[in-house]
Amino acid sequence: MTNQTRVGEQPQVYPSVAGVGMTAFTKNDERSLLELLTVAADRALKDASTPSENIDSLHVGNAAAEAFNSRSGFGNALAAQIGITNADTKRIENTSASGASAFLDAVDAIRAGRSDAALVVGGEKMSDADTATSTEIISRITHDAEYAQGITLPSFAGLATDRYLREYEADREDLAQIAVKNHANAAQNPYAQFENEVTVEDVLESPIVAAPLRLFDCCPTSDGAAAAVITSGGDGVQVAACESAVGTHAVADRSDPLMIESVRQAGKSAYTAAKVTPGDLDVACIHDAFSILEWLETEELGLAERGEAWRLTTDGTTARNGNLPINPGGGLKARGHPLGATGVSQIVELVWQLRGDAPNNRAVDSADIGLAINVAGFGNNTVCTILQGDAL
Known part of the structure; x- marks a missing residue:
């Protein structure tokens, strides 16, 4: 694994995900953020059969609690709430990739031998803020120059969509099939x-958000939390790789607006660390905050040639019963996107799929290797994780 080379020659440690849990993602959950985090943590600990006193480190992914909820310190508050003592506890922030970054931090703690049992919890309660405040929070993810010009993440997605549809053979109806697919998957996900x-x-009849993108092409704001228990070896789904890469921050400075270098580099590093190729994947969770991102990221990950990802949607390859199911839980588009929870919820979904026990009997066929990609902003930073059901 690449992390082993960063710290010198050490025995390889392959962490495993011993248990997972999450809350339902909703538009407006009546519970507080701390309560949501606690529920997800308790479910993961129960699934792992791990008492809270056995946890050596707690890693909380959260993007903007100070802005959404007017409080901070959720790592310490959660530790006290679930009875964790004498453990390393911290909060990780990486905008919309906060959840996966917290997972990476926990994996690194296991790899380095600082923790034998790590608990990762990601969550966000976005409904505590009004629409204007939420819009401002998310807008500040962009580069300062872009923010000053009033450019938003939906703007980037709309421009990228227009460019893709003009440059390649896909049309607007083809793009709409991503939302159709992911809503169908979400309808089976409790x-x-x-x-x-x-x-x-x-x-195609939903309101325009950033032409040609419409409302049903965009993820919602959400409340929710997700959690995972990671241990040093033993039974469970193995963490074959977890790698991160930063990309060009200002989208205008990128050589091609349809290329997301952080996704490409994080994916390349993860493939190398896991010793797999794109063709080895059985299932993937792709960061589809906007429908066009499912195609762009699929291509950056080598799952399709440039300008060809749309064909995988239209021919059924990425359907839940296809050869490479993408977002079988509904993705950000339909499962929801509580910023700090999303990256961990992707891990939860992959674990369920690789164990073959996804709720509602919706497991894909014969999945042994899965990939999750969680993106910060519009590709400013990416975390790529590869999980394997069989022992490494």
């Missing part, structure tokens, strides 16, 4: 925010 299926017509 933890997803959206329970309704949609049609291509529904997508």
Whole structure:
């Protein structure tokens, strides 16, 4: 693994995910953020059969509690709430990739021998803020120059979508099929925010957000939390790789607006660390905050040639019963996107799929290797994780 080379020659330690748990993602959960984090943590600990006193480190992923909820210190508060003492406890912030970054921090703690049992919890309660405040929080993720010009993440997604549809053979109806697919998957997921299926017509008739993107092409704001227990070896789904890369911060400075270098580099590093190729993957959770990102990231990860990812959607390859299911839990688009929870919820979904026990009997067929990609901003930073069901 690449992390072993960073700290010198050490015996390889392959962490495993011993248990997972999450809350349902909703538009407006009546519980506080601390309560959501606690529920997810308790479920993961129970799933792992691990008492809280056995946890050596607690890693909390959260993007903006100070802005959304007017408080901080959730790592310490959560430790006290679930009875963790004498453990390393910290909060990790990396905008919309905060959850996966917290997972990476926990994996590194296991790899380095600082922890034998780590608890990762990611969460966000976005409904505590009004629409104007939420919009401002998310807008500040962009580069300062872009923010000053009023450019938003939906703006970038709309421009990228327009460029992709003009440059390649896909059309607007093809793009709408991503939302159709992910809503259909979410409708079978009891933890997803959206329970309704949609049609291509529904997508194309929804309000314009950033032309040609419409409302059903965009993820919602959400409340929710997800958690995972990671241990040093033993039974459970193995963490074959967890790697991060930063990209060019200002989108205008990128050589190609359809290329997301952080996704490409994080994926390349993860493949190398896990000793697998894109063709080895059985299932993937892709960061589809906007529908176009599912295609762009699929191509950056080598799962499709440049300008060809759309064909995997239209021919059924990425459907839940296809050869490479993508976002079988509904993705950010339909499962929901509580910023700090999303990266951990992707891990939860992969673990369920690799164990074959996804709730509602919705496991994909014969999945042994899964990939999750969690992106900060519009590709400013990316964390890529590869999990393997069989022992490494």
